[in-house]
Amino acid sequence: MRFSRADVDYLGGESGRAALAEVARLDLTSASLVRDLERVRREYGDRSAVLVETVRLRRRAGAKLDDAGQWLFTDDALQQATPSAVARHRARRLAGRAVHDVTCSIGAELAALHQVCPAVLGSDLDDVRLAMAAQNLAGARNVLLAKADALAPCSTDTVIVADPARRADGRRTHDPAKLQPPLPDLIAAHRGRDMVVKCAPGLDFDAFVTGGTGRETATGRTDPAMKWEGEAEVVSLDGAVREACLWSAGLTDPGVTRRATVLSSTRAPWTLTDADPDDIPERAPGEWIVDPDGAVVRAGLVRHYAAKHGLWQLDPRIAYLTGNQVPDGVRGFRILDRLDFREKPLRAELHRRTCGPLEILTRGVDLDPDALRTRLKPRGTVPHTLVITRIGRTPTVFLCETP
Structure with a gap:
């Protein structure tokens, strides 16, 4: 909805603040919204829309902004x-x-x-x-x-x-x-x-x-x-x-x-x-696969991150890293097996390991993880993670423990 200057003046004034406090006591959920809106309209008439919208925006903003419970927003601005x-x-x-x-x-x-x-x-x-x-x-x-x-x-x-x-x-x-x-x-x-x-x-x-x-x-x-x-x-x-x-x-x-x-x-x-060192070795995969934070990947600093933490790349063109330890605070995947990407043997191996919940991570390959999970039909109880990527030109699957 669109707010006017008059709406802002009202919401920031004493009567508007009092009205917002009252409306904030309502649930305003999908189940209660119709009933709550009727109540607000009875009490506040033409002001009801800006009051309800402001309360709902404040609730959305709570996870993003400090003191959101006291702020005024438009939807686009938030x-x-x-x-x-x-x-x-x-x-x-x-x-x-x-x-x-x-x-x-x-x-x-x-x-x-x-x-x-x-x-x-x-x-x-x-x-x-x-x-x-x-x-x-x-x-x-x-x-x-x-x-x-x-x-x-x-x-x-x-x-x-x-x-x-x-x-x-x-x-x-x-x-x-x-x-x-x-x-x-x-x-x-x-x-x-x-x-x-x-x-x-x-x-x-x-x-x-x-x-x-x-x-x-x-x-x-x-x-x-x-x-x-x-x-x-x-x-x-x-x-x-x-x-x-x-x-x-x-x-x-x-x-x-x-x-x-x-x-x-x-x-x-x-x-x-990018002023930090970026010299890293070329080695076979280590014990772990590490997926660096997205900020590192987007900034093009994967090699710099690897050098800082004693890691190296699975492939020079891929942002997955590997090594024998996992940096603090980072999610790592312990490698259990390495396979060429062929669905039939992969399905058999997952069944042999009684794989159930299956997380699939991909990089450098054109795959739909949800569609692949459906085709692999994991029916067991043990969670696993598949990291599917390219090593050179070969699509490769790393079967990993789920952390």
Whole structure:
């Protein structure tokens, strides 16, 4: 649904806050929604839709944002909002700097930045999102909000932070030129400034970031506006890749163009860069198969990770690693057997081992794990994992214990 400025003013006022507290006591589940909506309409009339939507958005946001129970959102803004843990990580890298978030939306980045930065400016073209940001950041004295176009610079001596919308024609896009605002235009508008830009983790780094070949235009020429001179950082949180973040050269360490950062709710964060060693041996598979964190894979730092932990690759073109030990906090698969990929003997071996629950991991092969599991017909009780990949040109199956 669409919120208006009047809706935001109501929700942020005393009567709106009281109404939200009452609505939050309702279940609002699929089973109770019709009954609950009728009750809210009787009590709050035309305000019922914004009240119910806000309560439901707050509940969705609880796993993503700190203090979500007090915030105002739109559905689109919540989908794009940076998880608080990721925003805090970025803010730590910018600590002590004055920062201008030129696509501030509802203020998820600003909430982390104002804790460690002396001055924070947030701007956006959306009046409703700016009004929500004002409510969400009420009391943050070092934050100034303004209506401004991200492509029209309106600050000086600040680090520019931008999070272009990653949808075009209603679909998610990985094309930098189709972001809103387009990434080449953002870079051109703020050229020469220290700058941080959030992007989808599917960004084609080889075509875009320093060290790649450059992105070609329709005429076949490399477009210099589509090259980023700096660092590309891929960030994961609790095992899920959340974003790629572009850091201009003045905000990163010399010689670093790729970084993987792994954040966890239960473990200390760690990072890896392309300045770390990447020399690894070529050996036969060890005792274990290790699937590195997705941030490492997306950042192209698989060899660097292997070198750090005494591992090596199953195949130079495949991101699965192997070795005789598993790094702390990483899921490893102990190899029981190695087979060429042929379904009939594989089915027989699984039956011989009384395989039941079967996890199938694939990389470098064109297979549907669910369809294959159906054809293999595991009927036993012992869980196993199949890691199916290519060794050279040969599709190969590693039969493993399920951790």
